[in-house]
Amino acid sequence: MKTARITGERIKQYLKEGKRFDGRKLDEFRNIEIEENVSKKAEGSSRVRIGKTEVIVGIKLDVMEPYPDSPDKGNLIVSAELLPLSSPRFEAGPPKFPAIELGRLVDRMIRESKFIEFEKLCIKKGEKVWAVFIDIYSINDDGNLIDAACLGSIIALKNAKMPKYDEKEERVIFGEFTNKKLPLKKEIPLTITAYKIGESLVIDPCLEEEDVSEARVSVGATLDGTIHSLQKSNEKEIKIEEFGKILDLTEKTRVKIFKQLEKYL
Amino acid sequence: METKKFKRVDGREPEEIREMRAEVGVVPNADGSALFAFGDTIAIAAVYGPRKMHPQHEKDPEEGTLRCNYNMISFSVAERVKPGVSRRSLEISKITEWALRPVLLIKKYPNMVIDVYINIIQANASTRCAGINAAALALAHAGIPMKGLVSSISIGKIDKQLVVDVIKEEEDWEEGEGATDIPITMTQDGEITHIQLDGKISKEDLKKALELARKATQKVYEVQKKALKESLRG
Incomplete structure (x- = not known):
């Protein structure tokens, strides 16, 4: 199922010469397509395609009790499902680690950047607050689900509208929306992941490239370069100089993506 | 780094690590085991294996598998931890394997498979770091072939100040720029x-944090090495 070793060797050989199978540069994203409001039932939603990789993200809102450590702030619940329909590698059943990691990476990017103004999502301190559910589904996995999911989550949040709330009954009127947007900060976080393949660093890998990558670093930051979330994953070590290069590479890429997707972000 | 009279909650210097404690052989039944503590944060780790991989389908015919399991015992923190796996503990287990x-x-x-079981006996932040340090020691104690040890430390940024070996109060810091945990x-x-x-x-501060980590992990390493040597002396 995984990429053949001989293909992996060839990918590394190519990268050494600064080339990729599909003709992209090492720091070049595939074509990104975005659709907003793909669901009429969700408060906010998006579809993101990066090359053949596709995810859909939906935002649902509900009213819940706040967490004890944040009685006057809204709740955030992120989950990701790697649907069996999106790859022969995914199976039905309880979420495995890659799905859990995906959800947590999105969660931390949003939570740590304070992108959602949770203090504005309190209805009654200690009793009732809005809970924001971000649900991510893979539709086709051709590599780099992480960046696709993070981007999709931001866009879905940006078009999310508050549902109607019956103050007397103290419950949400599902299916009816107000014109009020979800309260968000102006500074938008975006996660860009750098993949180490052999001695090369690559952005937006396709599935085969992702397979042969031995380490990756996901960096969630705002356009001004402030880093809010970061995680190195996978089994290979990274030198300090290399880590510096990763920070530069992801930053440069982030600036490019922000420019390219300006009308959505 | 600026060290202009920054007062840490527990009176430590910015680069000062809590008192470290390392000991190997704390679980006699295990093939290798160790304890590692940063002050009140105490982790123990036990290694079982190499042994046959179960379940069958997780066997890797090309090389051995490292499988880590991180767990906080229920009374390791003030508010009881619900026993069993959580998304957090699963993630830390995987991160530990990768580390x-x-x-x-x-x-x-x-x-x-080489199974490593890490339990946090008592927690005051930096638990995954203590767990990784204990696990590295336990693996060495079990005689698993290794290129060397790994050493782990948490670097924090409290408002604008970089500090080494973060405690809970620092992790929860909200004033100024708040807390960053690395x-x-x-x-x-x-x-x-x-x-x-x-x-x-x-980015600049993060690079400084890495330099601090480099220095601090060398100190952690010395403590780990000493514990291993002592165990050999018997």
Whole structure:
């Protein structure tokens, strides 16, 4: 199922010469397509395609009790499902680690950047607050689900509208929306992941490239370069100089993506 | 780094690590075991294996598998932890595997698994770092072939100040720029096998944090090495 070793060797050989199978540069994203409001039932939603990789993200809102450590702030619940329909590698059943990691990476990017103004999502301190559910589904996995999911989550949040709330009954009127947007900060976080393949660093890998990558670093930051979330994953070590290069590479890429997707972000 | 009279909650200097404690052989039944503590944060780790991989389908016919399991015992923190796995503990287990894997030489154990069980006995932040330090020691104690140890430390940024070995009160800091928590694991050569970050930090400060981590992990390493040597002396 995984990429053949001989293909992996060839990918590394190519990268050494600064080339990729599909003709992209090492720091070049595939074509990104975005659709907003793909669901009429969700408060906010998006579809993101990066090359053949596709995810859909939906935002649902509900009213819940706040967490004890944040009685006057809204709740955030992120989950990701790697649907069996999106790859022969995914199976039905309880979420495995890659799905859990995906959800947590999105969660931390949003939570740590304070992108959602949770203090504005309190209805009654200690009793009732809005809970924001971000649900991510893979539709086709051709590599780099992480960046696709993070981007999709931001866009879905940006078009999310508050549902109607019956103050007397103290419950949400599902299916009816107000014109009020979800309260968000102006500074938008975006996660860009750098993949180490052999001695090369690559952005937006396709599935085969992702397979042969031995380490990756996901960096969630705002356009001004402030880093809010970061995680190195996978089994290979990274030198300090290399880590510096990763920070530069992801930053440069982030600036490019922000420019390219300006009308959505 | 600026050290202009920054007062840490517990009176430590910015680069001062809490008192470290390391001991091997704390679980006699295990093939290898160790305790590692940063002050009140205490982790114990036990290694079982290499042994046959179960379940069958997780066997790797090419090389041995490292499988880590991180768990906080229910009364390790003020508010009881619900026993069992959580998304957090699953993630830390995987992060721990990735932090340790680069130094293990387990090509010679196809179809076998090396199980590492890490339990946090008492927690005052930096638990994953203490767990990784204990696990590295336990693996060495079990005689698993290794290139070297790994050493882990948390670097924090409290408002604008970088500090080494974060405690709970610092982790929860809300004033100024708030708290940034950066657990980092390095080999003796200073290669990064693990890094995570939550908070708000510039690229420049992050690079400084790595330098601090490099220095601090060397201190952790000395403590680990001493514990291993002492165990050999019997």
